Amino acid sequence: MTEDALLYRFSAFVDLTPLECTALHDMIGPGSSFDAGKRIQWEGDAVSGMFFLHEGWVLSSIIHSDGSRQVLKVHRSGDIMNGPSLPFETAVASLVALTPAKVSTFPIHKLGMLFAAHPRLAAVLFLNCQEERVTLMDRLAVGGQLGAKHSVAAFLLQLFDGRPPSDGSDAKLHIPLTQHQIADVLGLSPVHVNRVMVALEAEGLIKRSAPRTGRGGHIYEFPDTPRLKSLVDMPERVRRRNPTWLPMPT
């Protein structure tokens, strides 16, 4: 299954050739495991490359000078991490494992080799980055204009829609974030997140139950996804797969 996770982001845009698959495997270093709560990278570290998340949940966050924390992205299996740090001398964000996580490094000089040897893969990386940009733009739009209820609903729905294939396809989802962490994602206060959660549950839009195990998080169910989606009302973005303009596969 770890193989599939690796190719997840890349094959979202193109059907990979076997040669490209092996090339990716060769470029990505051996994975190491991190316990829940362990820090994978500090904001301000020297930039050594990207990371690839095989398994688990990882939080990417920035500490503000007033001490408050802004979570920039909730990473899940298949995600490519630390791209935003590449243009700079030092890392932009910290990466913290939320659950036990398996992470590979994608050393930066191999990234250069990838651009030289596999232009199509490079283009896919570029597209992936542009898509992340759109994700941020949408968050900006939702958070800026609409209320906290919309933000929370959009957040939950995004995690639900984007769950990796291995998670099964029923309407339940374990989200290992505390309400405090969700607040950090959305730029709200923890107490207000709680109030919104209670309200959403009262309206029958979500259902929460205790986590099956240990630290943090809840299991969320979505009994009425259509109504939830209509509440959020995000524009439908359909990805263009195998666009004709990409360079020839290698």
Place this chain on the structure above:
Amino acid sequence: MTEDALLYRFSAFVDLTPLECTALHDMIGPGSSFDAGKRIQWEGDAVSGMFFLHEGWVLSSIIHSDGSRQVLKVHRSGDIMNGPSLPFETAVASLVALTPAKVSTFPIHKLGMLFAAHPRLAAVLFLNCQEERVTLMDRLAVGGQLGAKHSVAAFLLQLFDGRPPSDGSDAKLHIPLTQHQIADVLGLSPVHVNRVMVALEAEGLIKRSAPRTGRGGHIYEFPDTPRLKSLVDMPERVRRRNPTWLPMPT
């Protein structure tokens, strides 16, 4: 000067070889002119490529379903536009000329050729995209946590710091945005933007004067940039120029 504008974003990361310069010029189509207020692209159009802004100001925005508008980016000379649309079937945002603007198209199939023939330039495009991502992340952080005063100050300061070289280097800056448009950028209401402006002026952090001409905008002065910067308090991001990991220049 238009040549310089073209190379502005690229040479932010690397010193271009003459061959790369001519390659870029060849790939970018002839420029066409747009009057102020003219729409360059509609949200929902088919994606035909990127655009390159030689001269002028362009607003990139999304219309929400409730009619409100979110401005995603204020483009200025040298900017590469419409990148976020590339992964999708239809364009993500509308592009509207704010001032008379000169725009070239960067057809999508030539982008594929660029990835194949000029891996180093492709890598620079990738870095540029990652940097835009960071810009959005910072906006998210500022807008989410801090007040409207910070947002407005950060917005003005960002425009001031990022002004193209041709604009001269005195402490004056003509910003052709109405307060209503600034509100759309920041996700605030127009009246509140106005109140903040008045407050900032009362504190001596900015100074406004009438626009030299026609429609919209003001001339802003920044008599006390240090204090303004300390108010905004963004982390300093230093770009890494000519990183060693890039592919060989062509």
Place this chain on the structure above:
DNA sequence: CGCCACCTTGAGGTCACTCAAGACGGGTGG
């Protein structure tokens, strides 16, 4: 048993919003 992290709920305050009306200035037509 008691600690700790998390969730929950209440009360009161502040920031930013909406609605509404007025001031200013440029552009147009008489």
Place this chain on the structure above:
DNA sequence: CCACCCGTCTTGAGTGACCTCAAGGTGGCG
């Protein structure tokens, strides 16, 4: 040259969303 109009900026008053502070409840774990 003047009257008028329209977009923009400005200002006031009232409302609502979200925040902070604070206290209490719950469950896991040593």
